[in-house]
Amino acid sequence: xxxxxxxxxxxxxxxxxxxxxxxxxxxxxxxxxxxxxxxxxxxxxxxxxxxxxxxxxxxxxxxxxxxxxxxxxxxxxxxxxxxxxxxxxxxxxxxxxxxxxxxxxxxxxxxxxxxxxxxxxxxxxxxxxxxxxxxxxxxxxxxxxxxxxxxxxxxxxxxxxxxxxxxxxxxxxxxxxxxxxxxxxxxxxxxxxxxxxxxxxxxxxxxxxxxxxxxxxxxxxxxxxxxxxxxxxxxxxxxxxxxxxxxxxxxxxxxxxxxx
Amino acid sequence: xxxxxxxxxxxxxxxxxxxxxxxxxxxxxxxxxxxxxxxxxxxxxxxxxxxxxxxxxxxxxxxxxxxxxxxxxxxxxxxxxxxxxxxxxxxxxxxxxxxxxxxxxxxxxxxxxxxxxxxxxxxxxxxxxxxxxxxxxxxxxxxxxxxxxxxxxxxxxxxxxxxxxxxxxxxxxxxxxxxxxxxxxxxxxxxxxxxxxxxxxxxxxxxxxxxxxxxxxxxxxxxxxxxxxxxxxxxxxxxxxxxxxxxxxxxxxxxxxxxxxxxxxx
Numbered sequence: 001x002x003x004x005x006x007x008x009x010x011x012x013x014x015x016x017x018x019x020x021x022x023x024x025x026x027x028x029x030x031x032x033x034x035x036x037x038x039x040x041x042x043x044x045x046x047x048x049x050x051x052x053x054x055x056x057x058x059x060x061x062x063x064x065x066x067x068x069x070x071x072x073x074x075x076x077x078x079x080x081x082x083x084x085x086x087x088x089x090x091x092x093x094x095x096x097x098x099x100x101x102x103x104x105x106x107x108x109x110x111x112x113x114x115x116x117x118x119x120x121x122x123x124x125x126x127x128x129x130x131x132x133x134x135x136x137x138x139x140x141x142x143x144x145x146x147x148x149x150x151x152x153x154x155x156x157x158x159x160x161x162x163x164x165x166x167x168x169x170x171x172x173x174x175x176x177x178x179x180x181x182x183x184x185x186x187x188x189x190x191x192x193x194x195x196x197x198x199x200x201x202x203x204x205x206x207x208x209x210x211x212x213x214x215x216x217x218x219x220x221x222x223x224x225x226x227x228x229x230x231x232x233x234x235x236x237x238x239x240x241x242x243x244x245x246x247x248x249x250x251x252x253x254x255x256x257x258x259x260x
Numbered sequence: 261x262x263x264x265x266x267x268x269x270x271x272x273x274x275x276x277x278x279x280x281x282x283x284x285x286x287x288x289x290x291x292x293x294x295x296x297x298x299x300x301x302x303x304x305x306x307x308x309x310x311x312x313x314x315x316x317x318x319x320x321x322x323x324x325x326x327x328x329x330x331x332x333x334x335x336x337x338x339x340x341x342x343x344x345x346x347x348x349x350x351x352x353x354x355x356x357x358x359x360x361x362x363x364x365x366x367x368x369x370x371x372x373x374x375x376x377x378x379x380x381x382x383x384x385x386x387x388x389x390x391x392x393x394x395x396x397x398x399x400x401x402x403x404x405x406x407x408x409x410x411x412x413x414x415x416x417x418x419x420x421x422x423x424x425x426x427x428x429x430x431x432x433x434x435x436x437x438x439x440x441x442x443x444x445x446x447x448x449x450x451x452x453x454x455x456x457x458x459x460x461x462x463x464x465x466x467x468x469x470x471x472x473x474x475x476x477x478x479x480x481x482x483x484x485x486x487x488x489x490x491x492x493x494x495x496x497x498x499x500x501x502x503x504x505x506x507x508x509x510x511x512x513x514x515x516x517x518x519x520x521x522x523x524x525x526x
Contacts, residue, residue, distance in 0.1 A: 015367040035387065096278035101286055107503035109462035111378070112477065112496050114469060115484035119303050195376035199466040202378060213379070220382035228383050236375040243374065 037226040045230040054227075055209035055218065063234065065210035069125050070197045073132025077189055081137040082182065085144025090170055095145070102141070110134035110196050114203040123208065128200040135196030136189035143185025147178030183253050187246045194239050212238075305490040313483075313490030314497065321491065322482050323474055330502060332474040333464055336392055340399025341460045345453060348404035352411025352452075357437055362412075369408055377402040377459065378466045390471040395464065402463040403456035410452025414445025447518050457510055461503055476502070 019039045025031065026038040033041060049059040056065070088095040110131050117127035151174045159173045201213020208214060212235050219228030287307055294306040301309055317326040324332075355362040355369075380398050388394030418441040426440045442449075468477025476499050483491030 010363065011367050011370075014364060015371065018368055093278065096275055097282040100279040100282050104283075104500070107507065108496055108500045109465045109503070111462060111466045111469060112480060112499050115480050115492055116489075116496075118484070119489065195378065198376045199378035199462075202381060203466065203469040216379055216382045220386045223386070225383065225386055228386070232375050232379045232383070235379055236371070239376065240374040 081140035089148025313494035344403025348407025356415035
């Protein structure tokens with residue numbers, strides 16, 4: 001415990017030194033703050049963002065706006081992706097029918113769909129959620145499919161010996177044993193979706209004045225690099241928090257299967 | 261993957277039949293839906309209209325033909341990608357091999373890593389303008405991060421037995437790194453390069469959608485602005501094709517540089 005505290009404080013110390021270096025460069029070279037503001041300005045901005053309204057509101061409004069888009073797209077990806085992946089893993093014909101389409105769409109970066117998404121769903125949550133859906137779904141489908149196919153054959157045989165039919169094998173053997181892999185897919189999906197959210201807000205954000213991507217873009221348009229950097233920090237922190245909490249959950253699920 | 265799964269010729273034939281059925285039925289449904297039901301080529305062009313859009317692109321659209329725009333995107337991606345590898349792989353290896361480097365650089369990498377690369381695009385425009393250098397900067401970032409991470413992991417996870425065996429035979433620190441740790445970690449490093457390539461390709465499309473005057477992402481945006489959905493769709497298809505070609509090229513490269521990996525997988 002004291003070891004990790006030591007590591008953490010060393011980490012903080014080194015990081016503070018880097019911040020000091022950043023500050024020293026802007027101060028010694030007298031860098032134009034439009035171009036690269038000193039870290040102090042960025043921290044001030046972070047503090048004012050929380051209280052002063054920009055666009056549609058204060059920082060919390062933008063965070064919630066982004067999270068809402070993310071949640072919409074991600075929920076759709078889960079609702080479509082997991083059943084589709086399971087079906088592909090359990091029924092060979094479905095796998096063979098869906099795979100060619102899936103492989104044809106996969107090399108297209110999700111953000112490339114953004115302009116079409118705007119045409120189809122209008123300049124609102126729908127367009128951004130569509131891009132997030134496309135980004136988050138592939139790893140969810142792949143892992144759900146893999147999880148079913150990798151079900152331990154001995155478990156299936158054992159269930160069959162006790163007289164379980166194919167549907168019961170699916171519901172009571174394959175599905176429960178698939179949970180850890182499915183969860184890994186969800187984790188990758190969250191990371192992909194979070195990245196796509198920011199891209200979608202930058203590309204399909206015209207007309208909207210909410211969201212963390214909007215704040216970054218606004219910083220560039222009004223020549224306030226400090227605003228862009230502050231918004232990037234918030235995005236990074238939320239992304240890291242999502243990752244850490246999913247990691248925790250992941251450990252729980254992995255442990256859960258180890259016991260069964 | 262799916263090709264490797266199919267062991268017998270019959271299975272392969274079955275896969276081909278299913279693939280044909282699915283692709284043909286999607287095309288037929290798309291055609292019927294767009295031509296007979298939706299009847300709005302501004303929202304969803306029919307397959308034939310998309311082929312028309314591809315034709316328009318090959319004849320030249322906003323500054324050059326399809327090759328020109330593809331070349332413009334590829335030039336930026338390859339430049340940024342190579343620089344990203346050139347910085348990321350050695351940095352990741354050094355961080356894993358020399359603890360002081362890790363202690364100094366590690367905190368910065370850890371803080372920058374969770375920021376999605378597209379978030380850098382506006383800042384890059386502010387710093388470098390909307391020309392090529394700003395995009396190269398963002399591509400470098402997108403390629404560098406997975407390379408640092410994977411190279412670091414690759415070196416850190418060198419099997420102890422290998423290091424110990426080499427050490428008993430009198431290998432020095434340099435030999436240990438270049439002849440044991442790096443070769444044994446090569447598959448992981450190459451995997452990082454693969455992730456980096458995908459990231460770079462997705463990032464260039466995003467960057468060109470935000471601000472550009474050439475490139476495949478720019479074509480999609482231009483099609484959108486000019487109410488030419490067939491051009492947009494043709495742009496997306498071009499992106500898919502170039503992406504696929506890059507994937508194949510990388511697979512070839514991977515099988516050359518780590519030929520033993522393939523045999524392990526089977």
